[in-house]
Amino acid sequence: MDIETVRTFVAAADAGQFQEAAADLAVTQQAVSKRIAALERDLGVRLFTRTPRGAELTIDGQAFLPHARELLRGAERAVASVRAGRRPLRVDMIASRSAASGLMRGFHRAHPDIDLDVVMLFDIEKAVAAIRSGAIDASFRAVAMPGRPLPEDIEAVRVLDEPLQLLTGPAHALAGARSVTVARLAGHRIWMPGIVPGTEWAAYYDDLVAEFGLTIEATGPNFGSDALLDTIADTPALATFMGGHTRLVWPAGYDLRRIPVTDPVPVYPHSLLWRRDDPHPALATLRAHLAAAAGGHDAAGTWAPGWAVSR
Secondary structure, eight states: OOHHHHHHHHHHHHHSSHHHHHHHHTSOHHHHHHHHHHHHHHHTSOOEEEETTEEEEOHHHHHHHHHHHHHHHHHHHHHHTTSTTTSOEEEEOSOTTSHHHHHHHHHHHHOTTSOEEEEOOSSHHHHHHHHHHTSOSEEEEOOOOTTOOOOTTEEEEEEEEEEEEEEEOTTSTTTTOSOEETGGGTTSEEEOTTOOTTSHHHHHHHHHHHHHTOEEEOOSOOOOHHHHHHHHHHOTTEEEEEETTOOOOOOGGGOOEEEEEESSEEEEEEEEEEETTOOOHHHHHHHHHHHHHOOOSSOTTEEOOTTSOOO
16 A cells, blocks of 8 residues: 555545645645545545535545554654654653643653654553554653563653542532541542553552552443543542642533642652663653652652652
């Protein structure tokens, strides 16, 4: 499959118009039409439907689009593999609203000349495998989970202790508190449907529950943060934990409360992982930036699981 034809398809899908795609690609509109027609012949399906507003993807076009994007990413990785130091620095940060996202935004502001490629991998095994294969350069994770030591070629350093907060709706029994001790949370229902067994955050909350006798419920499907906020706002009996550096937005009418947890302050230990022999020149810059911005770890009055990387 011709990669330029696939690139033209993705450009047309993003633009919604063959003319705009042609301008983006610096080719003629006729060339775009010919490439799309050739791709449709190869695939045996219609990818676009012409409309008065431009070109809309058919159902087959929608199905093909994510695979086309992956083809382009694969081609970019292939080219970058023979151009050492010229490709973007690829970093996994799990989620776009996480504390790691804030760290990477700060790095980008400090070093706008460094090209970045941010990815979001779900579990630590995939992240470590991607680091070892060279698919990514670094990942933000909580390590090292019990029974899962890092491979010898992977280095890790703790870069951020993120304090936990309690998130409640306005009718919750603790909604009016300026802060709440961990001991005071015993007996309250803390709902966290995003906890998945086997992940590093599941290991973290398992230790938190065992240490302080808390009740965390991970029942029900995880429909994402918006659905979680809806439920917390409407259910006085439920609260949830969230990181103090996690960015969430909700309607003003929800009147949700972010309440600091104290005595001790549970902190989520974020570490940066990378392969020891990764030659990307920007990786050293990222590590130096995070080291300069990092505060102390295991500070007095805080709690983190004993397995968390401290170096």
